[in-house]
Amino acid sequence: MLSYRPKPAVxxxxxxxxxxxxxxxxxxGRYLRGMEAAEDPKSLxxxxxxxxxxxxxxxxxxxxxxxxxxxxxxxxxxAISQGKSMTGLVVEVHxxxxxxxxxxxxxxxxxxxxxxxxxxxxxxRYVGGxxxxxxxxxxxxxxxxxxxxVAAHILVGVDRGxxxxxxxxxxxxxxxxxxxxxxxxxMDARSPELDEIAKVMDYARGRFGDHLTLGCMxxxxxxxxxxxxxxxxxxxxGIANPLQRTLRYAESIGVRVIEVDGCCVFxxxxxxxxxxxxxxxxxxxxEGTLP
Numbered sequence: 433m434l435s436y437r438p439k440p441a442v443x444x445x446x447x448x449x450x451x452x453x454x455x456x457x458x459x460x461g462r463y464l465r466g467m468e469a470a471e472d473p474k475s476l477x478x479x480x481x482x483x484x485x486x487x488x489x490x491x492x493x494x495x496x497x498x499x500x501x502x503x504x505x506x507x508x509x510x511a512i513s514q515g516k517s518m519t520g521l522v523v524e525v526h527x528x529x530x531x532x533x534x535x536x537x538x539x540x541x542x543x544x545x546x547x548x549x550x551x552x553x554x555x556x557r558y559v560g561g562x563x564x565x566x567x568x569x570x571x572x573x574x575x576x577x578x579x580x581x582v583a584a585h586i587l588v589g590v591d592r593g594x595x596x597x598x599x600x601x602x603x604x605x606x607x608x609x610x611x612x613x614x615x616x617x618x619m620d621a622r623s624p625e626l627d628e629i630a631k632v633m634d635y636a637r638g639r640f641g642d643h644l645t646l647g648c649m650x651x652x653x654x655x656x657x658x659x660x661x662x663x664x665x666x667x668x669x670g671i672a673n674p675l676q677r678t679l680r681y682a683e684s685i686g687v688r689v690i691e692v693d694g695c696c697v698f699x700x701x702x703x704x705x706x707x708x709x710x711x712x713x714x715x716x717x718x719e720g721t722l723p
Contacts, residue, residue: 433682434670434692434700438648441693442524443483444492445470447508452496454560464496473511480515489694489703491515492545494526501529501563509539516540520708524695529567537578542704543697544579546572548586548605551597558591565597565604572608580704583612583697585647588632593622598632606640612697613640614647614672617659623651630662637666645696648672672696 446467470476476493483491493512495503505512505527516523517540524543525536536544548568555561568584575582584605588598605613615636617623637644646663650656660678663671664687671678672695679689692700 433664433668433687433689434645434696435674435679435689436645436648436670436672436692436694436696438672438695440487441489442492442695443479443486443488443490443521444468444494445476445479445483446495447471447476447493447503447505448495450496453498454496454501464494467492467494473508476508476511477515477518480519480521483521484519488521490522490524491519492524492526492695497528497561499560499562501561501567503528503530505530506532506535509535512539512541518708522694522704524697529563529571531571531574533571533575534578536575541579543581543583543695544575545583545585545697546575548572548584548601549590549597550586550599550601550604551591554591554596565600568601569604569608572605572610576609576611581611581697581702583614584608584610585614585616585649586632586636587616587618587649588629589618589622589624593618593624595624595628595632599635602632602636602639610642612643612645612699614645614696615663615668616647617650619649619652623653623655626655626658629655629659633659633662633666633668637668643669643697643699643702645670646672646674647696669699670696 444467446464446469449469449471450464468479470479522542525541526545549555552565572582586601615633646668660671660674661681664682682689694703
């Protein structure tokens with residue numbers, strides 16, 4: 433089992449600052465506040481350089497989404513290409529339902545991350561989005577043609593702590609043959625009951641045969657140790673920021689634990705090599721070039 437430590441290996445950036453058109457109740461932009469704001473291409477290039485200076489291996493480009501579930505990343509492609517060429521950092525983009533995934537691939541994106549919601553009513557009523565559940569499968573499948581690694585996130589209890597569509601979300605990720613799947617839980621009191629989370633985790637392990645992890649966003653409450661223990665028992669491939677007691681438990685039942693600095697969507701051997709000095713795109717633009 434892989435024990436992932438994202439910090440300081442992963443440097444997180446929001447290209448929208450604290451802004452998001454959706455404003456879901458479990459977030460309302462608060463998770464964006466923990467990221468460096470880089471709201472224009474020049475600022476993003478500076479973020480690449482700052483990440484390299486701080487010893488990061490990867491940069492996560494994220495931010496708020498529009499009502500169609502898209503990160504407004506297309507104006508940053510030249511900056512991504514240039515930043516990757518200057519630093520060699522592995523580039524992850526939390527892109528949402530952007531359809532122009534070929535352009536992300538051209539810019540040198542190494543991993544595309546996509547949050548998947550399995551129930552239409554949750555998208556319409558809770559998220560406030562104007563897209564369909566079928567869009568997730570289409571984007572995941574298309575992304576696999578152009579992006580080296582395509583990973584999905586499923587937040588168990590995204591709709592006010594209720595399990596609504598999570599099993600369908602797992603089915604969609606499996607159907608699209610994503611490379612990795614991370615299971616998340618809300619970090620506040622609206623997290624589902626432990627037995628409900630366990631059912632989804634068990635289903636995910638049975639349905640998804642590739643790289644399955646417990647991601648870094650999950651409850652900090654009393655259920656956290658039990659959720660991590662369950663991931664070990666179910667044979668999850670990794671856990672982000674596991675408790676020490678979880679590691680001791682894993683080793684006590686004969687599970688070999690390997691420490692990895694980085695994001696949990698990557699396997700131990702799947703982290704791309706540093707590409708500093710190479711063009712990050714076949715059509716690298718000049719947007720955001722620093723003086």
